[in-house]
Amino acid sequence: MTGDRQIRVESEFAPLRTVVVARCEFRGPADPELLGHSMPVEPGAVGILEAVGPRDFGEVYPDRQRAWAGEREQLAAALTRHGVEVLRPRLFTEAEKTAAGPAGYGNFFVRDPWFTVGAHVIEGVLQFPHRRLEILPSRELLLDRVLPSAARYVAAPQPGVDCGPFLEGGDVLVLGKQVFVGRSGMATDEIGCRWLAKYLAPFGFDVVPVRLPTHVxxxxxxxGLVRDGLLIACRDRLPDGLPESLRGWDVIEVDEDEAAAMATNGLPVDSATYITDPQFARVGAELQDRGITVEYIDFTVSRLFGGAFRCSTQPLLRA
Known part of the structure; x- marks a missing residue:
């Protein structure tokens, strides 16, 4: 029975109890213009992804595909060692791959197609056409875990033909009853943000929009929120500065190049343990100086696609 399993996320750094770790599937669009705008990727990855074209990434780069899957397996194993229950979405079916058509498909960053705020599980709407079906591999898991629970389970409105609303989990950071929502125009839009604020308001949540540059x-x-009073931030990517409630926090600063390589996208296991890539040893040293235990996992291939540890995970229980 799953009815007694708890579904709740109190904050970005509350102890992680149950988490979904992403799969590794990507097929590029038949026409690059179907992306709508340039997909943000790790610096140096543009040529690699352009070479994929309308083919599956693993067909073009079998060695990188194996390494990519290995990265996620290492992350899952590390979380299991910490006592975290690890769940996985299924892979796309052949019918789903066919249905994706010339837009291509992505099943690689489970953070974005759905997310958990408090005891609310919300299916969002992804802006990139090749990611529109990414919710499907998680759907059975959600039906198994969330429907029998006491948590609320809702979905954002579907977008128009050439407009939103769009609402993506990578834009949503939870801090108790405060929910920070990023808005660059590339993912979550104004309507998506307003819808989330309207939905959550009766439950006592305050949605705080955070403006981002258009390339983020x-x-x-x-x-990234590490623990109460400590965060990692790229100020160049926050044109209005930190949200007001975070302005008294200790800040580990990263520059644009570090942020583009995903230095803010590590994963707190709890308020004393943090997972990141060895690429960010400088950030890790600053965390260690502040009493945080840092574990390193090479996420080179995952970062090619513009995401890292937070993007590759979605918590169902952080409390």
Whole structure:
């Protein structure tokens, strides 16, 4: 029975109890213009992804595909060692791959198609056409875990033909009853943000929009909450500065190049343990100086696609 399993996320750094770890599937669009705008990727990855074209990434780069899957397996194993229950979405079916058509498909960053705020599980709407079906591999898991629970389970309105609303989990950071929502125009839009604020308001949540530059996909590519009073941020990606309630926090600063490589996109296991890539050893040293235990996992291939540890995970229980 799953009815007694708890579904709740109190904050970005509350102890992680149950988490979904992403799969590794990507097929590029038949026409690059179907992306709508340039997909943000790790610096140096543009040529690699352009070479994929309308083919599956693993067909073009079998060695990188194996390494990519290995990265996620290492992350899952590390979380299991910490006592975290790890769940996985299924892979796309052949019918789903066919249905994706010339837009291509992505099943690689489970953070974005749905998210958890308090005891609310919300299916969002992804802006990139190749990611529109990304909710499907998680749907059975959600039906199994969330429907029998006491948590609320809702979905954002579907977008128009050439407009939103759009609402993506990488833009949503939870801090108790405060919910920070990034808005760059590349992912979550104004209507998506307003819808989330309207839905959550009766439950006592305050949605705080955070403006981002147009080249930054999600808020977690600019800001990461490590523990109460400590965060990692790229100020160049926060044109209005930190949200007011975070301005008294201790800040580990990263520059634009570090942020583009995903330095803010690590994963707190709890308020004393943090997972990041060895690429960010400088950030890790600053965390260690502040009493945080840092674990390193090489996420080179995952970062090619413009995401890292937070993007690759979605909590069902952080409390």
């Amino acid at each position: 996909l999600h808020l977690d590519c600019a800001l």
